[in-house]
Amino acid sequence: MNANPFELLKKSEKSKARLGVIHTAHGDVTTPVFMPVGTAATVKGLTSRDIRELDAEIILANTYHLYLRPGTKLIAEAGGVQKFMSWNLPMLTDSGGFQVWSLKQFRKITEDGVQFKSLLDGSRHLFTPASVMNAQREIGADIIMAFDECTPYPSTVEEAEKSLALTLKWTREAKEWLEANPPIHGYPQYFFGIVQGGMHKELRQKSIEALKEIAPDGYAMGGLSVGEPVETMYDIADFCTNLLPEDRARYVMGVGTPWNLLELVKRGVDMCDCILPAKNAQDGLVYTHQGVLRYKGAKFAHQHDLPLDSNCDCYCCRNYSRAYLRHLFKEKEPLGWTLAAIHNLHFYIHLMKDVKAHIAADTFEEWAEEQVKTLQGNAG
């Protein structure tokens, strides 16, 4: 077993940007791609029809959250997460390594795995590479992630090296378990390893060399955007893609802003996911073609004829005004989060469509440079 779902279609001449396809049992994913986050088997506030209308090609769910509730066995019983949530396109599950990492006070890490207390009811649980792989088998996503330890920032070389060793050990154990336990839902699940090593390049290199021996089906870069300067984040991603096999998908986990995505694509990244568009929508911030717009201010109360983004054809912008969105925000009406999230996710996904078109037309680099400036600006 050494399946590769990724097909490289084109490389830009002027940067490391590339076009590709990830083939899965639930359909193809064209890259570069942004994956909306649907932690608890729901992209918060959106129906699967909404998500499809965003032209999302793949979404992400979280093993840790689904394990705690409703339980992965229950999802297996439903026939897998896609059937459970009525989403028949590709899915990816994160392993829960990041969640365990962010629950610092409630967990204990050992060589074997992580003991933690549920935030829901205080019950004790143990995650091991095998148990997490089993949970992901039950959930049934098309792409499943290694169980890793996200290295904190800042960390010394010694700390990062120790953390990396643990991630590598767990990744080997996960791979072994998967080889002994085939998928249970009747279609393949591709296994992605996670590059760690903190901001230390020699460790990132070591991580990649070791991962190549384990031979996962794709490669993710973890431990980024955890507090380091953006330039460092770009630099580490750039360093990693130089060393990663060209014929495999590269996924930067948990990043980022629209301009972050453009910078990462330029550095040879194929996949990204981030809660930011959904979270920011909820907090009154949307991304537009003119820049960032905080739509909660009083000055928007009377803008009846303007949508959030005049150059956007998402469901929200086609039908609702800034005045209405601001009203919903002030009222804390769930519909406001839904509409703003629809806009933001649509913005991200269509930005990536533009990215693909420009790579195809050999105009990506100039276009992206322009966009990075505009998108970061203030739109209102």
Next chain:
RNA sequence: GUGGAUGUAGCUCAAUUGGUUAGAGUCCCAGAUUGUGAUUCUGGAUGUUGCCGGUUCGAGUCCGGUCAUCCACC
């Protein structure tokens, strides 16, 4: 017309028996958020205490007058 009640930030209200620089929520403004720890978080601005006068070392607090609003009764 008579009697009573109430006037404090844009709004709703606090402020021991008179005692430092009149507070809080909301609203307003500006930020933050990056493999979701929840319907987040952080910072900032705002007052002739209705008005005039008096008592007092000291008044949002007490007294007189006046204006406004509300209630009751003629």
